[in-house]
Amino acid sequence: MKNRKLSNLWESLNSSFWFVPSVMVFLALALSFVTIGIDQNQKTALIGELGWAYTLGPSGSRAILSAIASSMMSVATTAFSITIVALQLASSQFGPRLLRNFMQDRGNQIVLGTFISTFVYSLMVLRTINGLEKHEFVPHLAVTCGIGLAIASIGVLIYFIHHSASSIQVDHVIKLVGIELDNAIDRLFPETIGTSKAKNKQQDNPSEISADIPANFDRDARPVSAMNGGYIQSINNHELMQIASEHNLLLQIQQRPG
Incomplete structure (x- = not known):
């Protein structure tokens, strides 16, 4: 049961x-710490020799990172609002259903994460730029990554x-509905639940299956x-089968999830 709850929690997250x-x-925070640490340890002396690397001074670095940070939030706000x-x-x-699919779509989550991560990364790198003459520091590698x-x-x-x-x-909407329906059928009505023994008995003696259910079962x-009160979210069929097998029980589920 605990594994089932953890599985539901992970699926919800x-x-x-x-x-x-x-x-x-x-991850963006970790990347900023790594790149800034490399710059502070002066392990990027060769970066100035690379043509694609950013090697300008403090003022230019601040301007670029500030523009990136402000534009990321503006683009994210405008794009998602219009959508x-x-x-x-x-x-x-x-x-x-469209709104729910939009919230659960992994592509939309990655898009939002990219915008916010770039914004956070730019702020973290921006705070380390020092324009003082004696203590001038520009993290060229970090700015290039930004x-x-x-x-x-x-x-x-x-x-x-x-x-x-x-x-x-x-x-596209119809396709998603079909995929969700197939997944729900496979999850709620798995073919392997309680069918192996039933198939063997049916091959040996077809009338034995109906005899397993006593006539006075309802009585x-x-x-x-x-x-507790509420509604049924899911049914752990495998655990119910295990309990019924261990205690020689016959279980009848009268309600469905939902």
Whole structure:
């Protein structure tokens, strides 16, 4: 039962809109510490010889990182606001499923995480730039990585626009509904639950299966009431089968999840 709860918790976290962006933010923080640490240890002396590396002074580095940080938040706010409005208009025709699919879509989560991670990374690097003459410090490697993240964010933005436009099309919505239906059937009605012994008995003696259910089952059966109020979210069929086998019980589930 504990494994089932942990599985449900992991599935809930994995499908939430904030989990993946939060993980990406922590990765961006770690990347900023690593790149800044390399710059502080003066292990990037050869970076100035690279043509693609950023090697300008403190003022230019501040300007670039400030522009990246401000543009990331502006782009994220504008893009997601417009998309939410479009989804609300489309959901009036196709139902509220579109909004749920948008929240659980892994691509949208990665897009949001990319924008926020680039913003956080730029702020973390920006705070370390020192323009004083005696203590001048510019993390060239960290600034170069920030520019790379900004370029990657542009590509992610293009993907997000295309993905959002495709997600509100009728064929895509129907495809997602079909996939969710197949997954729900496989999860709630697995073919292997209690069928192996039944198939063997049916091959040996077809009438033996019906004889396993006593005629006075409805009269002698005892109900098992729930300890708390609410609704059934899921049924652990494997554990119920194990309990029934260990105690030689015959169980009848009268309610379905939902």
